[in-house]
Amino acid sequence: MSNIRVTTLEHISREDLTDSWNRCWQGYYYNMTYMPDHLRVWLYLSQVSLQHSCAIYDEDKVVGFSLLSMDRSDGWVAGTCIDPDFRRQGLFASLMRTQLNLATRIGLRHVYLEVLEQNHALKVYQSVGFTITRPLNIYRAEKVRNFSDRSFEAYFLEPISVEQYFESRRSSFFQPSWQRREEYLRRYRNCLAVMNLAGTAGALFAGENNVPLLDVWSATAAGAEEVISTVLSQVNTPFSLTNQPEDWIVAYLSAQGIRPSAKQFEMCVSLT
Template identity: 25%
Template sequence: MLAAMRTFELSPADRFTFAQRAAVLSAAYADYFVPLWVNAQQMEAMDQIYDVDARRSVVAHAGREPIGMALLSLRGPRGWISAVGVIPAWRRRGAARAMLRRLLENAAQLGLDEVWLEVIEENAPAAALYRELGFSAARELLTWRYPADGDLLPIPRELLQPAPVERALAHFAAWHGQPPSWQREEPTLRHLAARSSAYELWMEDALAGYCVVGERPDAISILDIGLNPDFGPVKAGRTLLQALAHRFRGRAFTMINVPADDDLSRALAALRFTVTIRQWEMRLPIIAR
């Protein structure tokens, strides 16, 4: 029925329930390079964690049925397009372009300075659309993984000590060589504080680094690593990662969207973490449009 209809409309995402939005997002990403399935509760959590403005986000719909969605997150003068997806039956009909144009119109009306997004390197059609709309590549982001059955990393003398997430994040601004991507920014981590754990690394009687992680029985998501520049980020990074692997032996590790030329990427590579996803972070200056 939906495929037979020729037109769609755009409406603010806050006019749809979390269940409706979760269903269309899951359907749109089911055959993506990295499939995504979310339920209503997870959809609501995404809004909160990434500061999605549902009023300025948009759902494309044929009649009353959602056929696509694009989400706009807001932090100060910056925006981030946190998701764009169209269900298979409605692709190549202009829905993605129309939704993105609406988001950029909303961004301009809000007076934002810039809008950011990421695109997986293999997704050439999406990258071409973003360039057509004025986005340009800013840097490459890497997702790193270490398997649960990987070789045991050397055990350092320095071991991690549990710490409150708030105490660890007090060093966030000073202990990153490059600005983290939106998913790893300080506001994201603070939204996740109740669902995550933090650990500190002490070397030579001084705090050398910290990590914030999400713990599951089979895997550890490394949400953030902050490294004291006084210790050398590669040395401190390697030691912290070794201590983390020792603490959670037998679990897989992942860390998303680390800048390719960041010292942390060099530390991950030195310990034989492998790159599973490459993305381009893209930027559009709104004022210059």
């Protein structure tokens, strides 16, 4: 442990960061492997600030990291993990405390993160001050043919501008998770936005072929049925949705027997 030091990732190369990312995520619940170009895109979408992200070094090797994104006075831990060979040594809590101290110094008021409900890291986050704000549901690559005993009615969803989409979503009082915030979603190119005729529900796709589904919201039960049943009626289209809070969308999916493949907790710590 004498060679351990904590510093920022400001000067790390993309290749070294990719290597550290892939090595530290080994043994996680999902395959988190990235190629350098994939990591570059993810870093851009997440707007990770490497100069404000912390890392644990064993000599010149990154053995743990915490990647920090910022949105005005809020921060988000976009990814954090420890090399499997260095786990259960108390390094994770120390890393998170260092990250939060840095977030405080640069003037952030809140820091958010998401953690799978079965992840033991949940206890570490709680020990350094994070509290659970709400559960989030994850649906991964479900296909309508998996629910062939049910039929889904396709309603008319009107294509609208991205500006109209976010204006309507704001008025619906939908509270998105970090990766569904307006600033985050606007970094995707060539998005297709649709809304029902009543203006009470909408969906945003990353491309004209309606995949992937980036965001969906509804202010009413009827709107949830319109938008989700129309999405599910596209038989050859995978259904994948990230970090959906408990709302009308989740209620409609549940009524159709479509359960989340995983659940996360959104957590937040106040630094003020």
